[in-house]
Amino acid sequence: FWARCWAGHWGSCCPVICVVGSGPAGFYTAQHILKHHDLAQVDIYEKLPVPFGLVRFGVAPDHPEVKNVINTFTHTARSDRCAYYGNVTVGRDITVGELQQAYHAVVLSYGAEDNRVLGIPGENLSGVYSARAFVGWYNGLPENRDLKPDLSCETALILGHGNVALDIARILLSPLDFLRKTDITDCSLAALARSKVKRVWLAGRRGPLQVAFTIKELREMINLPGTQPVLNPADFTGLENAVKDAPRPRKRLTELMIKTALEKPREKAAMAQAAIPRQWGLKFQRSPQEMLPTTDGTRVRGVRMALTRLEGLGDSAKAVPTGDMEELECGLVLSSIGYRSLPLDPAVPFDTQHGVIPNSLGRVTGVPGLYCSGWVKRGPVGVIITTMNDSFDTAQSVLEDLQGGVLDVSISREGFGAVGSILRSRGIRPVSFSDWEKIDAAEVARGKAAGKPREKIVDPQEMLQLIGH
Template sequence: PRPRCAALRRWPLVWLHALPVVVPAGLRRWLSSPAPAPRVCVVGSGPAGFYTAQHILKHHGGALVDIYEKLPVPFGLVRFGVAPDHPEVKNVINTFTQTAHSERCAYYGNVTVGRDVTVPELQRAYHAVVLSYGAEDNRVLGIPGENLPGVYSARAFVGWYNGLPENRDLKPDLSCDTALILGHGNVALDIARILLSPLQLLRKTDITDSSLAALACSKVKRVWLVGRRGPLQVAFTIKELREMINLPGARAVLDPADFTGLESAVKDAPRPRKRLTELMMKTALEKPVEMQAGAAAPREWGLKFQRSPLEVLPSADGSRARGVRLALTRLEGSGDSAKAVPTGDEEELECGLVLSSIGYRSLPLDPAVPFDSQRGVIPNSSGRVEGVPGLYCSGWVKRGPTGVIITTMNDSFDTAQSVLEDLQGGVLDASPFREGFGLVESILRSRGVRPVSFSDWQKIDAAEVARGKAAGKPREKIVDPAEMLQIIGH
């Protein structure tokens, strides 16, 4: 808790001369010390939010940072985006928890900025406001049939098996034998892996109970991952590809013809791209291990290149998806800048489950904040929001939904550095007193909103871990916000 006497620092110095002489010299010196500590507010408690807060706290000995989050629970995509079978990636939560425990940091969950409190209200309460609320939507395909039953966005599907409250009632239909994932990124591979993983592997993870039950009844045996461009343009990384290749009970189906002539093209490619392409080529050329006599046909997955979706095809009665019509493409240009151009040829792929993994998308938060809806980002320069002094952004809402956690860390440090420079250079005037949460709390109270503290979150955390232990898992996530609030007595 912050010392209440910090409020005394806002006394104008002129009052000191009117104080009775009995005021001890030490107190008089303390009262006439420099301006109050700058108050910074961060909106969003995912990696971007926490890394921004961490950097400011580390490099400014007096700054006070408050983090606001719309859900009762923190950590954003570390909790809701990282695959359940990748627990090591979630270790950053330990660092974020240390930040939240700083006496100069406070967490306020269950507060939706833009609805419960506006950005202009936050600007009145804080010297600097940093928007780090990520990408809450997904890009749409913009093709006929994409709203048919059986078609899901990767974001919703990942949210479903990871316990994101808004996706808890998704109930995807897994009764078909073939799934088609549009996209060649790590999220696409995550989904393919979850669909094809042996249940005994998933049971030891923090995947939600309801999605585990649905996967136990799944009939999906084959997953195609389809991309518009070629093997040299895939966006997934070698670690994820290797995991997929080594997945027990699943066979990789890659067409050697897709890799013809790539040996010379890959010679001058950067090392990560070269190693990744070589692994795909090696896998394509390997003869499948013969199944033991009597063994069930294995599950299988494959990569399809240079195909662009034109339409999701409806079943005969129009009630659901039965396949996807694809345009075959050729590449113009080379490397990462190569463009896929339709050749005029088409093909149909039969599948009963279609997952669109073509990217996440940020949404505007508040009419007071500039937003580039074309690019899905807040216009900014090094995190400084264009035309709005004292307003900043970091993470995906700043640069677009790309990169991994380390990318977001560096990006957030960059924004935090801009805040620190502006404080130091006098661009941000920290001398007027700002009430921070004191003002926000009264606004929230008037609107019937009760924030969740970090110690409240730790009660929810303890309940999840206890439930998980009973089931032999690291945790059993609570997916209903009302139940979370019940646990903490809200």
């Protein structure tokens, strides 16, 4: 490999580039650099032993088709110019400064590993969870494996009108036979089998024209067997006219909600409906003010909501409290109001207000040779395709800086050669991609025995034992 680099006509050594984070942003950044630079070497660092970030830990278990991008990422990781180092926490095991010494360029793609908080009284009561922790729990994210959510109540309230909120509602209400065939974790499947939840409300501060979920997810929820949508026709009065000139996706989404709200079950259907024990519905223009505790003060029994009115139109409409309140009874509250990135290292500038690294086209402000991509670059919004395009943009900035001489590749950098010895001296043993493939094979074998695509290992220690670490 190095012989290729020192080929005389290049007159300089190969660029060695480091990517921090192995989710979609990290892998797409690496893919684009490797594709458009014949000599670049890319090393990907990941704090967990296992790769793929939110594709593994965020995508709903009953959406396996979304996980097909893992094939592309695997292809990238197997390239002879790419290496994966799992089980390495940047900012703790190795600093960003040390990575900058070892690489020509460092790209931070570590995503959003925290959640936004409501900042209201009672948020820490038992029975109140962040959507991020709940999704992590049923998807096998190691840090959430001991969540043990209490599903002993009949009514759950999800705060938020995005796709994650719909994912959670669907998982709570799905027939168990649906879930048994997915890669949902064994312990969450057992908990859902015992669940008493039969009503799920999704509440948002704004109206039907501002919901953030997409039509595919809504349709899936409407068609979920054994459940009945409960939408109030009054919430949709006059909206047909309001959406006439809206962009097509918004128009179709609103029309589907209106149709669902107005559908009257026929008599025969009504009798069948009576047998349907499960319901879900959307509540609009309600802003949570306080989680209400049970008499012993330990658990949540409901949420006090401020009713709101909208000022402004479309996506920019603001929810303003009217002064009226209502209480909604529920024994489970899931807050799905967005993920949040955290600062990684004191050496990296961070905008705490917006939860992003300040940057221009992925170039970190004031720190030459440092870049960012994905949610830590532009905030936790968008789907995998959005992240892909965004990561390609950052990768393009790196390639331009290589070509324009902004990154000095005349000085050779040791890359993992240097980082590996620092990690060894600190007792850190990285996990390679072939190590991951052993973990992967074990998960698939365990899943096969249970008739599932895989049974995820949720304990990092068990992962490391499996590969002889």
